[in-house]
Amino acid sequence: MSAPGASGGAPITGQRILIVEDEYFIAADLRRALDQAGATVVGPVGEVGAALRLVEMEALDMALLDVNLAGEASYSVAEALERRGVPVLFLTGYDAWSMPERYRAAPRMAKPFVADALVALAGDLVKRGHPS
Amino acid sequence: MNWPTGSSEMARRVREHDWAATSMGPIDRWPVPLKAMVDVMLAARQPVYIGWGDEVLSLYNDSYLPILGDKHPHALGLPFAAVWPEKDQRVMLAAVMAGESHLLVDQPFALTGRPGRPMSWFTFSWTPVRLEDGSIGGFISFATETTEEVLSRRSLEESEERLRLATEVTDLGIFDWNLASGDVEANDRFRALFQQPAEGTLRADRILEGIVHPDDLAQVRQLIADACDPAGPGRYAFEHRIRTPAGERWILTSAQVRFDTVDGERRAVRIVGNDLDITERKHAEDAVRESEHRLQTLVEGIPQLVWRAVDGGEWTWCSPQWSEYTGQTQADCVGHGWLEALHPDDREGALRFWSEAVRAGELEMDGRLRNASDGTYHWFQTRATPVRDRRGRIVEWLGTSTDIDDLRRLQQRQESLLAELQHRVRNILTVVRSVLNRTAERSIDVDDLLDHFRGRLDALARTQVVVAQSVAGTVDLENLIRDELLSVGVSDGPGSGVTLSGPDVELPVDAVASIGLAIHELTTNALKYGALKTPSATLDIRWFVNMDGRGSRVLNLTWTEKGVPVVPVPPREGFGRELIEHALPYRLGAVTDFAFRGGGVCCDIRVPLPAEGQVPDALMGRLL
Numbered sequence: 001m002s003a004p005g006a007s008g009g010a011p012i013t014g015q016r017i018l019i020v021e022d023e024y025f026i027a028a029d030l031r032r033a034l035d036q037a038g039a040t041v042v043g044p045v046g047e048v049g050a051a052l053r054l055v056e057m058e059a060l061d062m063a064l065l066d067v068n069l070a071g072e073a074s075y076s077v078a079e080a081l082e083r084r085g086v087p088v089l090f091l092t093g094y095d096a097w098s099m100p101e102r103y104r105a106a107p108r109m110a111k112p113f114v115a116d117a118l119v120a121l122a123g124d125l126v127k128r129g130h131p132s
Numbered sequence: 133m134n135w136p137t138g139s140s141e142m143a144r145r146v147r148e149h150d151w152a153a154t155s156m157g158p159i160d161r162w163p164v165p166l167k168a169m170v171d172v173m174l175a176a177r178q179p180v181y182i183g184w185g186d187e188v189l190s191l192y193n194d195s196y197l198p199i200l201g202d203k204h205p206h207a208l209g210l211p212f213a214a215v216w217p218e219k220d221q222r223v224m225l226a227a228v229m230a231g232e233s234h235l236l237v238d239q240p241f242a243l244t245g246r247p248g249r250p251m252s253w254f255t256f257s258w259t260p261v262r263l264e265d266g267s268i269g270g271f272i273s274f275a276t277e278t279t280e281e282v283l284s285r286r287s288l289e290e291s292e293e294r295l296r297l298a299t300e301v302t303d304l305g306i307f308d309w310n311l312a313s314g315d316v317e318a319n320d321r322f323r324a325l326f327q328q329p330a331e332g333t334l335r336a337d338r339i340l341e342g343i344v345h346p347d348d349l350a351q352v353r354q355l356i357a358d359a360c361d362p363a364g365p366g367r368y369a370f371e372h373r374i375r376t377p378a379g380e381r382w383i384l385t386s387a388q389v390r391f392d393t394v395d396g397e398r399r400a401v402r403i404v405g406n407d408l409d410i411t412e413r414k415h416a417e418d419a420v421r422e423s424e425h426r427l428q429t430l431v432e433g434i435p436q437l438v439w440r441a442v443d444g445g446e447w448t449w450c451s452p453q454w455s456e457y458t459g460q461t462q463a464d465c466v467g468h469g470w471l472e473a474l475h476p477d478d479r480e481g482a483l484r485f486w487s488e489a490v491r492a493g494e495l496e497m498d499g500r501l502r503n504a505s506d507g508t509y510h511w512f513q514t515r516a517t518p519v520r521d522r523r524g525r526i527v528e529w530l531g532t533s534t535d536i537d538d539l540r541r542l543q544q545r546q547e548s549l550l551a552e553l554q555h556r557v558r559n560i561l562t563v564v565r566s567v568l569n570r571t572a573e574r575s576i577d578v579d580d581l582l583d584h585f586r587g588r589l590d591a592l593a594r595t596q597v598v599v600a601q602s603v604a605g606t607v608d609l610e611n612l613i614r615d616e617l618l619s620v621g622v623s624d625g626p627g628s629g630v631t632l633s634g635p636d637v638e639l640p641v642d643a644v645a646s647i648g649l650a651i652h653e654l655t656t657n658a659l660k661y662g663a664l665k666t667p668s669a670t671l672d673i674r675w676f677v678n679m680d681g682r683g684s685r686v687l688n689l690t691w692t693e694k695g696v697p698v699v700p701v702p703p704r705e706g707f708g709r710e711l712i713e714h715a716l717p718y719r720l721g722a723v724t725d726f727a728f729r730g731g732g733v734c735c736d737i738r739v740p741l742p743a744e745g746q747v748p749d750a751l752m753g754r755l756l
Contacts, residue, residue: 023559024715025566046718068555070642093558112562 013038022046033115184270345373360400445486459504475500591652606638634675653708669695693732
């Protein structure tokens with residue numbers, strides 16, 4: 001397992017990051033990677049309703065969002081996050097062509113992913129999402 | 133001397149001419165017959181010419197002047213041969229001077245002063261004149277103008293020739309039927325057509341009875357009888373069949389009845405007409421009709437909606453299928469009426485396609501058509517091809533609209549299935565890697581890692597196979613459990629110490645992998661440390677389905693080992709425990725309990741089941 005920021009990108013230490021992923025083992029790996037990078041994990045949750053409740057209640061700096069939640073697309077969660085100005089990193093097994101037009105250019109990480117690369121990408125996204 | 137008398141030009145000139153200087157001698161000494169002839173000549177209204185004496189000197193009257201033209205007035209008193217040097221005139225002269233009378237018929241003259249009539253014709257009657265002693269003194273020639281006769285004869289000949297040529301090229305059989313006698317005059321073509329002798333008069337009855345097809349005879353007779361009605365126009369034309377040795381032929385007869393008044397009564401007396409062999413045309417017409425019928429059958433039989441249109445998408449015709457599908461009548465669909473059957477959102481696009489169709493030379497577009505029977509819209513693919521004339525200009529468009537709704541749905545489904553497949557493959561690889569990581573973290577050495585990881589990978593693979601093979605979208609729980617036990621060589625039954633019991637439960641595929649893997653973990657654990665390792669121990673697996681407080685179905689599965697000597701609880705939380713205690717609740721909303729009790733492992737798993745009849749799509753199922 002790697003140290004925080006080992007592969008470049010801004011540190012995500014102390015950032016509050018929501019994980020929305022329905023596969024337990026993938027969710028657990030994500031949580032572990034973010035924990036080790038010093039982030040505060042919100043969730044994980046595996047279905048749309050629970051995710052929307054967390055988006056509503058929690059203060060968030062970023063979200064990792066699986067596109068397919070138990071056969072249900074998670075774009076409604078993405079919209080809720082957008083409305084709150086929370087940057088979203090899509091996790092998907094889909095190719096870009098199968099995603100809706102407006103999300104094709106959105107930041108995405110294809111499965112299976114490497115933890116270091118994920119942490120680095122998450123760091124970039126947090127930095128961009130909070131210009132200072 | 134005052135002879136000859138009269139005030140005509142030629143009377144005066146003959147009177148004043150110096151005849152004494154000629155071989156005819158002084159006028160007062162001319163013989164009586166000559167004088168008598170000159171008097172007749174000058175009195176006659178028709179052109180008259182007299183040749184007299186050894187030199188045959190010329191005399192003529194006023195009416196003869198146009199024939200002479202500019203030879204007058206010098207011709208008077210000149211020898212005939214000097215006035216008319218032409219050969220045939222000389223021959224005629226010799227004959228008449230030898231005492232023969234002759235007619236010179238239709239002699240052409242280009243007379244001046246006759247505008248529009250370049251040529252005139254005269255017939256000359258030459259008569260020798262004898263003296264008292266019987267010798268021939270000269271001749272007298274009376275001329276009669278025959279221009280009108282010549283011209284009308286020629287015109288008649290020409291028109292007959294034209295008619296002959298015309299009937300030859302049209303291949304017309306011509307007949308003239310005398311109704312009183314029943315005789316028929318006919319040309320060669322008619323005779324050939326109706327199998328009649330080449331010569332002689334024909335008989336109408338023989339033609340009608342012998343040649344006209346028996347099935348058509350009554351109708352032919354009726355039509356002729358009708359045309360002979362004096363009150364009518366007397367014109368008829370009809371098609372009928374005749375029988376020939378070479379087979380049946382079709383004939384078009386056109387005729388005009390001639391009427392005449394006989395005994396104070398108007399009656400049909402003749403029928404003049406023509407016959408044309410139209411067999412080839414009839415056959416061609418039949419072929420066209422058959423071909424049209426076949427095409428029509430095809431057009432109305434195929435599932436496509438067929439239509440015709442002109443440039444700009446103005447329809448001229450739609451097939452019965454169109455009417456049946458859209459509920460539009462012919463009158464509804466023509467022009468731009470068909471747009472009404474199209475989904476409102478597709479109409480503008482359709483017109484745009486049409487405006488580009490002429491340039492593109494084809495039309496292809498998709499659009500939704502309203503089904504009149506249930507009001508739903510189906511996707512149709514519309515294609516049209518221009519029909520061009522010989523100069524390549526578009527005359528009209530022939531189009532078809534094909535229902536591609538099912539195809540489109542299948543395509544969309546295929547796309548979403550493909551996307552799902554991608555999702556599943558990538559997800560399961562991610563899961564496998566995650567399982568590998570966890571297994572590695574808890575393994576003592578590589579052999580231990582391989583042993584555990586292979587078992588888990590195989591269990592995952594088995595559940596994938598049964599899920600993929602499930603047609604109903606469900607998997608039988610008992611089979612799932614038995615497969616897991618069999619994979620490590622364990623079977624239930626008397627003496628085995630393993631019991632399985634429970635009702636038939638169809639697991640939704642999205643729960644199969646997780647539960648299958650949980651059974652696998654419990655089985656491996658029992659094999660290593662528990663009931664399946666100890667010969668005297670027992671394993672009881674039982675399940676039942678309950679209703680929870682909200683009336684939802686819940687599967688309750690218990691795994692109970694007994695008779696296992698006490699073994700130390702593994703210090704770390706194993707993979708199997710994480711799966712059962714965390715993954716199942718997270719993934720399936722299950723409530724689980726895992727414990728080491730006296731005598732072995734006791735595991736209790738409660739999984740919510742979907743309401744019966746509500747099984748998710750097999751391919752949409754979850755992995756773990």
